[in-house]
Amino acid sequence: MQTITRSYDTYDQAESVVRKLKDIGVVDSDISFVGRRADVDGENHAGEGAGVGGLIGGAAGLLAGLGLIAIPGIGPVVAAGWLAATAAGAATGAVAGGLVGALTKSGVDQQDAHYYAEAVRRGGSVVAVRANEEQAPAIVAVMDGATPIDAVDRRTTYEREGWTQFDPEAPPYVRPPI
Template sequence: MSKTVISTFSSRAQAEKAVSDLRNKGFEHEISIVAKDESGTTAIDRNSEMYGGDSITDGTAAGGMLGGIAGLALGAGAMAIPGLGPVIAAGPIAGLFSGAATGGIAGGLTDWGIPEDRGNYYEGKLKEGNIVAAIKTDDNKVSTAASVLRSHGAQDVETH
């Protein structure tokens, strides 16, 4: 049975380090990242660390909002969410938000087992400019995912 570990980051650097550490611990396609795209730019930096480049360059993925994170998970894409504005999502969770144009982020999170009230909370955190990380994984990997997130400064770490 799978569960979702969800958290927020107040900085891009923290989120990038957490995602990198998760990948080093064997998490690949389970990692999803969602953040506001303040610039409206959605080009993904193919020279980011994910793609073997030397560094994460400024102003490339989501106008620098996510830097290399956008390439760290499959399915990166951008969309406009009413009441939230432009959002970039990377990873399996991005597919959930393709139908979120009317239901918002919270509605998409319920498909991952996040209760509606907590989905609304995380949507609010996105509005404030935080980055939301979600890892959908097997029960036996949940504590590892949560531990890695916390070790990199994640806030609001929950398992559902």
């Protein structure tokens, strides 16, 4: 098995990817989702996460166990799947560096894991899928067809801003006004 991971600027993009993965036959137990949902004015609201998660999980039946967890340095996120379970750890719902550890444990390169955690910190969403060699091309086609963030370009942008790696002690990220 390999882990195929992509990040998306919006929660809606990632949600669409999960739906399409289900449509091509990827089972819930192989899909993980971690994301932040922004409302209309661009502010993240922790209390809305659980409601949004219930909407996705309940209405579409996409992922078992979709819920709200808190990740230091990121804050509350809507998460589901094996990645979320690993990131949440025991039963605390808040594990320092949990997302980086969960990603590396699943086979994602450490540098990439730091990037994905930072992408979520900055308001994005991550979808990770466990795939066998046979499934991988179709999964990649779905994930890449949804216009994921170009990880190399985005990491370069972060580094120009002084970022070196995900910091679970960092204050919540506030997007600059457009």
